[in-house]
Amino acid sequence: MHVLVTGAAGFLGSHLTDRLLGEGHTVLGVDNLSTGSMENIAHLAGESRFRFEQRDICKPFDPGPVDYVFNMASPASPPEYLRLAIETLRVGSAGTENTLEIAAKYGAGHLHASTSECYGDPLQHPQTEDYWGNVNPVGPRSVYDEAKRYAEALVMAYHRSRKVNTHLVRIFNTYGPRLHPSDGRVISNFMMQALLGKPLTVYGSGDQTRSFCYVSDLIEGILRLSRSNEHMPVNIGNPDEFTILECAQAVLKATGSSSELRFEPLPEDDPTRRRPDITRARTLLGWEPRVALKEGLALSLEFFKTKAAATV
Numbered sequence: 533m534h535v536l537v538t539g540a541a542g543f544l545g546s547h548l549t550d551r552l553l554g555e556g557h558t559v560l561g562v563d564n565l566s567t568g569s570m571e572n573i574a575h576l577a578g579e580s581r582f583r584f585e586q587r588d589i590c591k592p593f594d595p596g597p598v599d600y601v602f603n604m605a606s607p608a609s610p611p612e613y614l615r616l617a618i619e620t621l622r623v624g625s626a627g628t629e630n631t632l633e634i635a636a637k638y639g640a641g642h643l644h645a646s647t648s649e650c651y652g653d654p655l656q657h658p659q660t661e662d663y664w665g666n667v668n669p670v671g672p673r674s675v676y677d678e679a680k681r682y683a684e685a686l687v688m689a690y691h692r693s694r695k696v697n698t699h700l701v702r703i704f705n706t707y708g709p710r711l712h713p714s715d716g717r718v719i720s721n722f723m724m725q726a727l728l729g730k731p732l733t734v735y736g737s738g739d740q741t742r743s744f745c746y747v748s749d750l751i752e753g754i755l756r757l758s759r760s761n762e763h764m765p766v767n768i769g770n771p772d773e774f775t776i777l778e779c780a781q782a783v784l785k786a787t788g789s790s791s792e793l794r795f796e797p798l799p800e801d802d803p804t805r806r807r808p809d810i811t812r813a814r815t816l817l818g819w820e821p822r823v824a825l826k827e828g829l830a831l832s833l834e835f836f837k838t839k840a841a842a843t844v
């Protein structure tokens with residue numbers, strides 16, 4: 533297959549590109565590098581089946597015939613999408629529409645990277661795909677949440693009206709090597725702080741929960757979904773749920789650090805809990821996460837150690 537990956541220089545886009553190349557496909561990766569980094573794809577420099585174009589997908593473009601489009605482009609960490617508020621809304625709307633036009637033009641499959649943020653601060657726990665969510669449409673996080681919700685509506689409209697073979701993955705918190713060390717997410721912050729001997733910044737009381745999926749599990753789920761006949765959203769995430777305090781302890785253990793915890797204010801509209809119900813993924817895709825948090829942190833340690841060494 534000839535595959536277009538948007539956001540190819542990002543955390544998930546680069547891992548997905550590696551998997552696709554490993555399976556023998558050719559990949560055109562595009563990224564405007566607003567949050568992605570060439571470092572994530574530097575190892576592909578000599579790979580003849582990979583081509584990279586720096587471009588903003590919000591402007592219409594024609595990559596030529598493609599068999600599949602993976603739309604992974606978007607700022608994704610809270611500090612980054614707050615910094616890039618309007619860009620985040622545009623990539624979810626105009627950018628996503630442009631990728632759907634490409635899929636429609638070439639009869640390609642299309643998978644859109646959606647998010648557990650579609651559920652907002654959920655009143656239903658764990659979250660099933662048929663839960664409509666509890667999203668503040670005008671709060672600071674709305675630039676991300678509503679862009680992703682609009683994108684889901686757009687994808688479904690292209691499926692229903694233009695018969696595009698679309699797929700929607702709702703991605704829950706994911707971590708692993710190439711998670712940007714300074715993009716402000718909890719695992720990257722804690723790993724870097726622990727390795728640099730700095731206090732771990734716990735926002736709020738640390739009682740809020742998240743469920744962390746290791747990147748290889750997530751990519752496997754995405755690929756299975758892309759090859760399925762399912763067009764409605766599918767949660768991909770690890771249902772093992774941790775409080776942020778438990779997460780901090782797990783990072784201290786994995787790094788052998790004796791850093792202290794420092795409590796800081798909770799960001800506005802920070803969801804109090806999050807855990808995927810993965811019955812749909814289990815049933816439809818035969819998918820199951822395999823890597824537990826402890827193991828995934830160990831697998832990520834080398835990456836963060838290198839990053840920490842580069843900052844001192």
Ligand code: UDP
Nearest residue numbers: 610716717718719721733734735740776802
């Ligand atoms: N968080 C924290 N300390 C940090 C970064 C994040 O306590 O240094 C908390 C944050 O408030 C949230 C959770 O960890 O409750 C996950 O945050 P992240 O930004 O990784 O992703 P989110 O799930 O909020 O999109």
